[in-house]
Amino acid sequence: MSGIRSVARGIGSYLPERVVTNAELSQRIDTTDEWIVQRTGIRQRHVAAEGELTSHLALVAARRALTDAGFAPGDIDLIVLATATPDQTFPATAVTVQAELGITRGAAFDVQAVCSGFVFALATADALLKSGAFERALVIGAETFSRILDWEDRGTCVLFGDGAGAMVLEAVQQDDARGAGLLTTHLRSDGRHRNKLYVDGGPSSTGTVGHLRMEGREVFKHAVGMITDVITDAFAATGESADSIDWFVPHQANRRIIDASAQKLGIAPEKVVTTVDLHGNTSAASIPLALDVAWRDGRVQRGQLVLLEAMGGGFTWASALLRW
Incomplete structure (x- = not known):
């Protein structure tokens, strides 16, 4: 089937430097490494530093994705950022990333579907690229869930961490059904x-x-x-x-x-x-x-x-x- 397809050109990610192990958590709450691993498979999580915002994580991941794709920020005309932990109520965290990358054209906005957010953002960017309105998109998932956790609740605080990932998509006329x-x-x-x-x-x-x-x-x-x-x-x-x-x-x-x-x-x-x-x-x-x-x-x-x-x-x- 021929037509425009959104082709993944590059990907990048970022995890904050600070690592919180299960052993460290067991010193703060009533849990053990064995209990967490047996029920979840999780051994550690990364936690953003004080002053390290969701946009900071997203920006690093975005730059790495652009490098992987071989594109410059100016090649991007659409940013769709999925997050449940934005920097502020508004504006969208995506516009902060847009500004930091030096992009002054196109559109940038957030989507919120919690853990499904990246796929929702991917689908949104795909539809806009296929419409012909945009040429290349940065699709980002970025979170600082450590900021909304109750660190006394062992049923939730052991599960979540902070991080970001980004993908560069490009609208490509694809005539091969088995094409990318x-x-x-x-x-x-x-x-x-x-x-x-x-x-x-x-x-x-x-x-x-x-x-x-x-x-x-x-x-x-x-x-x-x-x-x-x-x-x-x-x-x-x-x-x-x-x-x-x-x-x-x-x-x-x-x-x-x-x-x-x-x-x-x-x-x-x-x-x-x-x-x-x-x-x-x-x-x-x-x-x-x-x-x-x-x-x-x-x-x-x-x-x-x-x-x-x-x-x-x-x-x-x-x-x-x-x-x-």
Whole structure:
């Protein structure tokens, strides 16, 4: 099928310098390394330094993605930044990144779908590129979840970390059905579940930032089914399957959810990219972080099929299939 496709030209990521291990957390709250690893697969997480903002993390990841793509900032005319932890209520964190990169044309804005944010941003950028309104986009997922955690709540504070990842997309006329580019995206939400994973504050409700709250068992109960739902849709839309994809890069939330989803879908374990042990759940940043690791260590190669998925607060859930 010929037409314009959004082709991934480069990717980059960034994790703050400070590492908080499970052992360090066990000195602050009633938990152990064994308890955390057994239930989540997480061994450590990165925490932004004082004064280090979401935009700072996003900017480093964006510059690394541009370098990987071989583009200058001036080549970009669209920035879509996914975050649930913006620098400010407004303006959008994306415009701060735009300004710091020296970009003065096009558009920059944020999207908010929590952990599904990067795939929602990818789909948004893809639609705008295909419309012909823009030529090249920076799609960024960046979070400083450490700022909204209750560090006394062992059910949540052990799970999350800070980080950022970015991808450069370019609109390309693609006449080869097996050519590179984003093949399909599938986005879902169901607000009936909003109180199962939420932040108990906000400008309109409490006038405060608030803290993350989660019903862990409920999230786990819904996660695998929702994830497989949008992946099945991606396979149906493209004619691909668990056998034909080369890599599965899921949202890095919990090792048990990742393993259970892959097993239910029939995706071989050796195709699954897992980095959750290194940085915990970085929400909208986790997919590009994991993909960047697999690209740089040589696992992901040009021409391969890469499947992305995520589920987050709302609930939101989404999938994307692209030929790298």
